[in-house]
Amino acid sequence: MVRVKVKIIDTDQEWLVEVENGARIRDVLEKLDLNPEEYIVSRNGEVVAEDEEVGEDDLIILYPVVSGG
Amino acid sequence: MVNCSFCGRKAVYVSKALGRAYCKKHFLEYFDKKVRRTIRKYKMFSEKETIIVAVSGGKDSLALLHYLVKLSKRVPGWTIKALLVDEGIKGYRETTIKDFLRVAEELSVEYRIVRFRDELGYSLDEIIEIGRRKKLPYHPCSYCGVFRRYLLNKAAREMGGTVIATAHNLDDVIQTYLMNIVKNSWEKIVRLGPVSGTAGHPRFIRKVKPFYEILEKESALYAVLNNLYPRFVECPYAQQSIRWHLRKYINKLEEMYPGTKYSMLRSLLRIIQLLEDKTNKIIEGEIRSCHICGEPASHDLCRACTYRLELEIMDENGNIIKNMDTGALGNQLSI
Ligand SMILES: [Zn+2]
Ligand SMILES: [Zn+2]
Numbered sequence: 001m002v003r004v005k006v007k008i009i010d011t012d013q014e015w016l017v018e019v020e021n022g023a024r025i026r027d028v029l030e031k032l033d034l035n036p037e038e039y040i041v042s043r044n045g046e047v048v049a050e051d052e053e054v055g056e057d058d059l060i061i062l063y064p065v066v067s068g069g
Numbered sequence: 070m071v072n073c074s075f076c077g078r079k080a081v082y083v084s085k086a087l088g089r090a091y092c093k094k095h096f097l098e099y100f101d102k103k104v105r106r107t108i109r110k111y112k113m114f115s116e117k118e119t120i121i122v123a124v125s126g127g128k129d130s131l132a133l134l135h136y137l138v139k140l141s142k143r144v145p146g147w148t149i150k151a152l153l154v155d156e157g158i159k160g161y162r163e164t165t166i167k168d169f170l171r172v173a174e175e176l177s178v179e180y181r182i183v184r185f186r187d188e189l190g191y192s193l194d195e196i197i198e199i200g201r202r203k204k205l206p207y208h209p210c211s212y213c214g215v216f217r218r219y220l221l222n223k224a225a226r227e228m229g230g231t232v233i234a235t236a237h238n239l240d241d242v243i244q245t246y247l248m249n250i251v252k253n254s255w256e257k258i259v260r261l262g263p264v265s266g267t268a269g270h271p272r273f274i275r276k277v278k279p280f281y282e283i284l285e286k287e288s289a290l291y292a293v294l295n296n297l298y299p300r301f302v303e304c305p306y307a308q309q310s311i312r313w314h315l316r317k318y319i320n321k322l323e324e325m326y327p328g329t330k331y332s333m334l335r336s337l338l339r340i341i342q343l344l345e346d347k348t349n350k351i352i353e354g355e356i357r358s359c360h361i362c363g364e365p366a367s368h369d370l371c372r373a374c375t376y377r378l379e380l381e382i383m384d385e386n387g388n389i390i391k392n393m394d395t396g397a398l399g400n401q402l403s404i
Contacts, residue, residue, distance in 0.1 A: 010300050037286060037320040040293050047293060049071040049080040049090060063298055065289040066316060 004028060004058040008039075025060065026050045038065050082290055085327035093294055100291055104136060104279050111263040113277040114232060117146035121230035121274070123221055124153045124180075126165025128292040128299055129236035131172050133280060135297055137234060138176045151180035152224055152233075154217050157192025161302055168299035183224045185216060190389035191382055197306075198395045199380050209306040212376060219373035223364065225274045237278045240285035243333040244315050251311070259344050261337060270356045270365040284330060361387045 002021055006028060007014045017028050025043065026036045029050065036050040040063040043052065054060070071080040073092035080090035091099055108114060122137055124130040134151055141147040153169055155162055166182070173180045186192045191199070193216070197209045225233045242261055249257045265276040280288055292298045322329045358364070359371035361383075370378070377383035382390055 009298075010302075035317075035320050035324055037324050040286070040290050042293075047081045047093070047290070049083045051071045051083055053070075063289060063293055065286045066303075066320075 002054055002056050002058075004054050004056075004060055006032065006060045006062065008062045008064065019054065023054055024050065025052050025054055028054055028060065029062075034062070039063060040065060081294070082287070086323075086331055096290065097294065100283070100287060101136075103282055105140075107263065107282050108277075108279055111277070111281070113234075113264060113279060114144075114147070116144065117231075119148045119150065119229050119231045121225040121228055121233045122149060122151045123225075123233055123235045124151050124169055125236075126153065126162075126167075126169035126299060127236075128297065129238055129280065129285070129288045131168065131297040131299060132288050132292045132295070133234060133236040134172065134178065135176065135295055136291070137279070138178055149178055150228055150230070151178050152221065152228065152230075153180065153182045154220050154224075155182055155184045155186075156213055156217065157185050157194055158304060158306070159194055161304055164300055164302050172297055181224060181228055183220050185220070188220055188223075189216060189377065189382065190391060191393065191395070195393075195395040196380060196382070199382065199393050203380065205379055207376070208310065210310050210312070213306070215372045215376055219364065219371065222272070222274055226272060230274055233274050233276045235276060235278055236280055236288070238280040238283045238285050238288050239330055239334055240316065240319070242278070242281060243319065243330060243337065244312050246333065246337045247315050247319070248311055255344065258337070259341055262341050270358070272358070272363065273356070273365045282334070361385065 001018050002023060003016060003018050005014070005016055015032055017031055019027055019031065025041050025048065029036050029039070029041075039050075041048055041050050041052075042061045042063070043054070043058055045059075071083060071090050072078065073080050073095050074089040075095045076092060078092040078094075081093050082091045082096045083089070084091070114120065120137060120141070122130070122134045124134055134149075138149050141149045151169075151173055153166065155166060169180075184192075185196070189196070193209070193213055196212050196216075200207055200212065221233060246258060246261055249255070249261075263278050263281040289298070319330065319333075357366050357369070359366040359374055360369050361374045362371060364371050364373070366372075366374075368375075374383070374387075378385070380393075382393055384390055
């Protein structure tokens with residue numbers, strides 16, 4: 001199992017998520033019932049595609065896409 | 070690792086609809102090509118323009134401002150100015166104005182901020198409260214939309230604008246499309262094209278949407294990659310709207326069936342084309358001048374004046390009526 005931390009930027013929303021080895025960021029989001037269409041993902045400070053695999057202790061920061069104009 | 074389809078470097082974006090992955094460099098290149106193609110295809114700008122960029126301080130409009138300022142360096146005849154309409158939404162707009170000012174300064178772009186309170190006598194929060202007390206049937210977003218469009222056109226003209234660029238992206242457009250199908254409002258759907266009709270009214274400034282074919286996610290990514298992403302605040306009225314729900318559903322569909330959004334945009338463009346002959350004449354013929362304020366109107370009065378009369382915040386000569394009771398809001402403000 002791999003454990004990652006997920007945060008939504010500028011909010012208090014924060015989770016610790018456990019996923020299978022080899023899981024991708026989209027699997028992590030799915031566990032949290034978040035749609036990858038609606039977030040830009042940065043992993044350990046770097047913008048990545050949501051099909052990227054996650055590693056132990058990764059810090060994932062989500063930038064919501066759905067804020068207005 | 071997910072690799073860029075063009076250079077093999079690490080991808081920052083995958084488009085399932087197009088079956089391609091992009092690194093930062095190739096994403097920005099793709100973005101630029103796509104927007105320039107849209108601008109060309111729909112003849113949005115000529116060689117000499119004063120482009121007024123309608124900004125809110127949200128990521129889309131900051132991205133558009135950044136993009137057009139950069140593009141304008143290659144077009145000597147273009148002047149770019151930014152215009153922000155401050156509706157006065159407590160706890161929301163103050164934050165986005167700060168983000169806007171930061172970016173405007175970095176880009177050293179000329180700007181103007183127009184406030185509901187100065188122009189209409191009341192903030193949007195107050196207008197909504199007055200409307201509630203009078204039991205008017207309008208949603209907060211209706212007041213906001215009508216008054217914003219009104220002030221945008223008026224202020225852009227005063228700034229010498231020849232065209233207004235708004236940051237509406239593909240997602241915004243197809244959400245509005247669906248909303249208007251539900252409401253059976255085909256005359257609004259016809260107006261959802263990338264360029265607003267030239268409506269032969271001397272006070273009407275043409276509007277264009279350079280991000281018409283850009284997905285909301287792409288515009289957000291452009292903002293993040295260019296350090297424009299503002300502090301995340303959501304409009305407090307947004308969650309009450311049909312749009313908010315539609316957006317969720319459309320995003321779910323897109324995740325399950327990539328390409329749904331592009332397909333819906335094609336559907337919109339097709340129906341606009343099919344309806345064009347029938348409706349263009351009707352819409353263009355209907356443009357008049359508002360009896361009270363002289364701005365473009367489709368009836369004797371423009372929507373903004375109609376709302377102001379109903380709210381009783383303006384008299385029939387166009388004078389602002391002060392001291393309307395806004396209840397708790399009014400009390401808060403006078404403390
Ligand atoms: Zn590349
Ligand atoms: Zn009027």
